Amino acid sequence: MSAGGFLLIIIAALLLFGPNKLPDLGRAVGRTFREFKEATRDIVDDQPEVRRTETAPQPQVEGPKPDDRRLPE
Template sequence: MTGGILLIIIAALLLFGPNKLPELGRAVGRTFREFKEATRDIVEDEPEAKKAEAPVAAAAVQPEKGDPRRLPE
């Protein structure tokens, strides 16, 4: 496992040079941070959407009292 990581580091140094590696590391870090924030926002939004839909669906199913279109019981 360690040999594989060492090989990747050497290949990256050869391809990009030592001056570009910090910039690439920052770019990868920003990308992971944005992805993490986006997934957190999506997960937090789902329960709120479900809560907002539930009362609307319940109100649509139950007819109001005094509704002239209601069937006799």
């Protein structure tokens, strides 16, 4: 949006709502955007995770056997 268009929107808002109501209007718009953002985040978080049905076999690591240990000589 160009600077001229932005300035035109500000002047129109001042004429429609007056300088006393603009801060309240700004807060209301900010709250609306914040709630919308939180709602969309909740929707994305609620989607179920995709799980793989087949898992790769885990290698089994055997620990040292008690018979294999030796004391230093």
